[in-house]
Amino acid sequence: MNGEFMNEEIIIAGFGGQGVLSMGKILAYSGLMQGLEVSWMPSYGPEMRGGTANVTVILSTERISSPILTAFDTAIILNQQSLDKFENTVKPGGLLIYDPNGISRPPERTDLRIYSVEASKTANEKNMHKIFNMIVLGGYLKVKPVVSLDFIEAGLKKSLPERHHKLIPANLEGVKLGGEIINRVN
Amino acid sequence: MSELRLMKGNEALAEAAIRAGVDAYYGYPITPQSEVMEYLMAANPEKTTGMVVLQAESEVSSINMVYGAAGAGKMAMTSSSSPGVSLMQEGISYIAGAELPCVVVNVVRGGPGLGTIQPSQADYFQTVKGGGHGDYKLITLAPASVQEMSDFMRLAFELAFKYRNPAMILSDGAIGQMMEKVELFDPIPRRTDEEVAQQCPWATTGRKRGTQKRVITSLRLVASVQEEFNIKLQKKYKQIQENEVRCEMIGCEDAQFVIVAYGSSARTSMKAVELARKSGLRAGLLRPQTLWPFPTKELRSLAERGVQGFLSVEMSAGQMVEDVRLAVNGRSRVEHFGRMGGVIASPLDIFEALKQFAAGEKKLF
Structure with missing residues (x-):
């Protein structure tokens, strides 16, 4: 960071089991490794048992005030319920990234930069189900390179238990792939 | 060199307990603070520092185990969430009445009753106005970040021992569940039995020949004796009010x-x-x-x-x-x-x- 102020407020939302919370954790840990202030605030209420999960991640060059937010710079959306819930929480001019798989009503706002990332389909085709979330993360980082790939690797090392470190190259491959398949929609 | 990590508030508190040289943790699981005991069980500090981590049969047991360990001069703690802390109130009052140091952590959830598992701050009255009976006060620390969950763990024990008074860390579900950057302090070795005996001349560390009998009790029966004790307590509380506001x-x-x-x-x-x-x-x-x-x-x-x-x-x-x-x-x-x-x-x-x-x-x- 070349002394520039940066404050990125992100909501990541989808089904439980899609790796929403761990994607947020890897992003936050990578930010920490890069020297940023970070926070990770999960939904931990009973709604998790109903199937949806979301996490607020903040990356900042300054002390973070509230880890709890209702307006975001970026929304990363992985199912229809989450799109319905969070489309209107993105700040005007903000970024909305979604996986079109299972989306019956695409985003409608015209004041956002909207991208689609076919992570689900790609993960299915390439048998990369386990790193689906890293494909999504890669798409996001292509559009907003808030942390560099080197620090993603460092973040993975820190957040994954040692016995899973052999999976890091595959995870990084997923990140690169996400950057290749993300498309501007509007 | 201190260490940077991304941790949940509950985890940071548990790690800080090990690093602070705590002797014993007794607890009973409840959302949203179960990670405290989960972390301690997984870390298994008995193997490294010798710290005891024990799941009691209820919150009533955990607070009374804390009472016993504190009476022996040990650094003892428990953690729970609102309904569990309600169960502990009798024990907390006894500990205050016996002038013993200990730390109780409340990761508050919505109430009254079993309420909800989401964050709340509705236990303020219970904590600072005396949730148990009698004229007593708890030194109460309120962390607002994961960093403070770690820092206040150590501070709570320092203050508890400085004043021989129970201390409460009053947190909430949001601080317990969120992850932030935390700079962990360097581990402090657990005190040896000799150090405990030397630093806590009031503790029941085993009577030696020629020494006075030491009694840990909150029972005084004679009104004038009890009042004398109440006056002493109030003097101590005044001193805390003058010196420890943060x-x-x-x-x-x-x-x-x-x-x-x-x-x-x-x-x-x-x-x-x-x-x-x-x-x-x-x-x-x-x-x-x-x-x-x-x-x-x-x-x-x-x-x-x-x-x-x-x-x-x-x-x-x-x-x-x-x-x-x-x-x-x-x-x-x-x-x-x-x-x-x-x-x-x-x-x-x-x-x-x-x-x-x-x-x-x-x-x-």
């Missing part, structure tokens, strides 16, 4: 309106103050880090300096607001804003309430 002030120097908030409400309020400043409203935040002793003098001097109003933001029906009113003592307006039952007021909600408050509105929710 708070953080943000933007209070020129503020016309000051939000008073602790724990996760202080974080959402900090953002609300940023929003207010951007809109041209001169707002500030006073964040008590100790709830007892309360930053009464600090609030009073802000009121004397001409702050027009104080807005107490809490996840409750308005509890701390009473202490804010007592401190301000009619010099400025004081109101409360907050949500209940596990619902968190967002920074925008607080900003809106602050604007209404500044415009003279009284009923804010």
Whole structure:
């Protein structure tokens, strides 16, 4: 960071089991490794048992005030319920990234930069189900390179238990792939 | 060299307990603080520092195990969430009555009753006004970040031993569950039995020939003896009030309106103050880090300096607001804003309430 102020407020939302919370954790840990202030605030209420999960991640060059937010710079959306819930929480001019798989009503706002990332389909085709979330993360980082790939690797090392470190190259491959398949929609 | 990690508040607190050289943790699982014992069980510090980690059969057992260990001069602690802490109140009163140091952690959830598992601050009265019986006080620390979950663990034990008084860490579900960067302090070795015997001349460490019998009790029967003890306690409490108040002030120097908030409400309020400043409203935040002793003098001097109003933001029906009113003592307006039952007021909600408050509105929710 070349002394520039940066404050990125992100909501990541989808089904439980899609790796929403761990994607947020890897992003936050990578930010920490890069020297940023970070926070990770999960939904931990009973709604998790109903199937949806979301996490607020903040990356900042300054002390973070509230880890709890209702307006975001970026929304990363992985199912229809989450799109319905969070489309209107993105700040005007903000970024909305979604996986079109299972989306019956695409985003409608015209004041956002909207991208689609076919992570689900790609993960299915390439048998990369386990790193689906890293494909999504890669798409996001292509559009907003808030942390560099080197620090993603460092973040993975820190957040994954040692016995899973052999999976890091595959995870990084997923990140690169996400950057290749993300498309501007509007 | 201290160590940087990304951790949940509950995990940071558990790690800090090991690093602080705590001798014993006794607990019983309850959301949203179960990670404390889970972390300790997984870390298995008995193998490294010799710290005991034990799941008791109930919260009543855990607090009485703490009572016993504390009587032997050990650094003993427990953690729970609201309904569990209610069960501990008798034990806490006994520990206060026996003048023993210990740390109790409450990661507060919505109530009354079993309530909800989401964050709340409705246990303020229980903690600072005496949830158990008798004239006693708990030194109460209110962490507002994962860093403070770690730092206050050590501080709570320091204060508890300095004053031979139980200390409470009053956290909430949001601080317990969120992850932030935390700089962990270097481990402090557990005290040896000799060090305990030397530092705690009151502790029951095994009677030696020619020494006085030591009795740990909260029972005094003779009224005059009990009153003498009460007077001694009150003197100690006065000393704590004079020396141990801690708070953080943000933007209070020129503020016309000051939000008073602790724990996760202080974080959402900090953002609300940023929003207010951007809109041209001169707002500030006073964040008590100790709830007892309360930053009464600090609030009073802000009121004397001409702050027009104080807005107490809490996840409750308005509890701390009473202490804010007592401190301000009619010099400025004081109101409360907050949500209940596990619902968190967002920074925008607080900003809106602050604007209404500044415009003279009284009923804010």
